[in-house]
Amino acid sequence: MNVLVIGSGGREHSMVKKLKESRLVDKLYAAPGNGGISRDAHCVSIKDGQIEELASFAKEAAIDWTIVGPENPLAAGIVDTFEKEQLQIFGPAQEAAVIEGSKDFAKGFMHDYGIPTAxxxxxxxxxxxxxxxxxxxxxxxxxxxxxxxxxxxxxxxxxxxxxxxxxxxxxxxxxxxxxxxxxxxxFLEGKEFSLMAFVNGSQVYPMIPARDHKRAHEGDRGPNTGGMGAYAPVPDLADAVVESAISDILKPAAAGMVAENRSFTGVLYAGLIETSEGPKVIEFNARMGDPETQVVLPLLENDLLQVIIDVKAGRDPRLTWKEAACIGTVVASAGYPGPYKKAKLLPALDGAEKEDCFVIHAGTKREGEQYASTGGRVLLAGSLQKSQKAAQEAVYSFLKRFDGNENFFYRRDIGFADKTDKV
Incomplete structure (x- = not known):
């Protein structure tokens, strides 16, 4: 099949890499993609907000499935537009995407359906x-x-x-x-974790939990960002807490959206915090998390496209997971999340595979055989290993190439799970 991924960030590059493994995929496209994605898919110069143009391209290129990465086109109704044109697309309709698009709606919704939150x-x-x-x-x-x-x-x-x-x-x-x-x-205090699930109406198929580090600097200090790194699974998270999050949060949320005539199909992301009263919701997102996707998808044993087909058809995708650990650390432009300079050349990224690492591009463009920065979060260096410690060591060994480069920075404590995150 021909598959189109909408978006240009690290989450979308991770999706593209996973879809490349699928036996079902023939041609893989990304719109608009980025420098790294261009090595793994055919990039199309249509922005993710140009919904009519994207629908026209999907028809012209005989796209069988479109998968939406970022939140903005979902909130703008891309799913509604594609479905009116009889185009297969994976993501929530505009009326369901409001669970992320309005925090006021989400808080009122949680209050009405007894979902624990601040x-x-x-x-x-x-x-x-x-x-x-x-x-x-x-x-x-x-x-x-x-x-x-x-x-x-x-x-x-x-x-x-x-x-x-x-x-x-x-x-x-x-x-x-x-x-x-x-x-x-x-203000809630406790250990934060992220739990994503494939959802179709009241059907909920949870993924494995991950932990994201949102603060810019070591020790969870500094301003909030889009995420400076993540790891999965979460060793200090008890199974009972995860089961509580599924039964008391994800399933009631899916059922509540159906009851509100806003039935949700796609990936529902719950940003959660483990409090003394049990897990509570910090936020809901209407799509895969970033950077959590970059460490969860490498652990998924299933064919991602087959999962999407099954979920959309109302079938249990029977998710299975590797017995391994995955850690990813974000390299960001100096100054992020405040003002930062673009078009800064990156050091050579060759040899990641030899170092048991992978590189997911977020804000990059190709400059011949090199890459230059185009965004605040530039890339993520990740590693999939048998242990969390081995994954940490591989990632931080690879990232030494950025040391001393004043144009970029990264946190040096991603994956160290022995501290309390505050939200």
Whole structure:
């Protein structure tokens, strides 16, 4: 079959690499792709927001399946458009993608269906938000309601930080329309983990858990980012906690969306935190996580396209997983998630396979035989090994080629699971 992957980041490159292994795939396309994806698929210069153009291309290229990576085209209704044109596509419809597109909707939905999450209030008025924050005290969490590329969340450790975040979102309009409404949440402390599942209506097929590191710097310090690295499985996560997350969060969420006439088909991502009261939801996403996908898909033994076909047809894909550990560390542009420079040449990436590593490109373009940066998160170096320690050692040995390069940075503590993450 001919398969089209929508998107240009690391998540999409990981999907492309997994789909390349499929016995069902003939031609593999990506729109728009990136420098690394161009070595694994035919890249098409159509942006992920150009929905009509993407549908036209899918017809012209006789695409059998389109798989959507990022959140923005889902929120814009790409699935609805493709299905009206009788094109097979994997992802939630626009009315279901709102579970990620609006944090206010997601919080209200969780409240209505008894899904455990942090206490919250929603505001459009800055002074009312500040009064609520002063009454609650710090630490406290401020979130832009809409899509902000993983950066619209401030974990304020002081009252001053919280009040500044309100001004940035509601007055200074830092996140545009995404921040015109904010959600102010109770601060939760515990160990964070991510749990993704293939979903079709009320049918839920969980993947293995992963842990993402969202803060920019070692020790989970600094501003929130789209993710600086991840690992799977999560050694310190008890099976009972995972089972609770499936039974008390994922399954009620899928059933609740059906009850709301917003039936969800695609990958539902739950960003979770293990608290003393059990797992609670930090956020829902309407697609695979990034960078979690980059460490979960290498552990999947199944043919990814066959899984998608089965899930869409209402069949149990019977997911099976390798007895191994996978760790991935993100290399980012200096300054990220704040302002950063682009078009910086990367050191040579040859020899990853010989070092038992793989490279997933996120923000790169080809410059002859070299790559140059085009985004904040540039690439992820990963390793699949029998043990977590061996995977860590392989990744950090490979990343030495970036040491001393002032244009890039990476966290040196990804995969070290003996600490508490705070959200």
């Amino acid at each position: 206490a919250y209030q929603t505001f459009t008025d800055a002074e009312k938000a500040k009064a609520y924050i002063r009454a609650q005290g710090a630490p406290i969490v401020i979130k832009a309601d809409g899509l902000a590329a993983g950066k619209g969340v401030v974990v304020a450790e002081t009252l001053e930080q919280a009040l500044t975040a309100v001004d940035q979102m509601l007055i200074e309009n830092e996140f545009g329309n995404a921040g015109s409404r904010i959600v102010v949440e109770e």
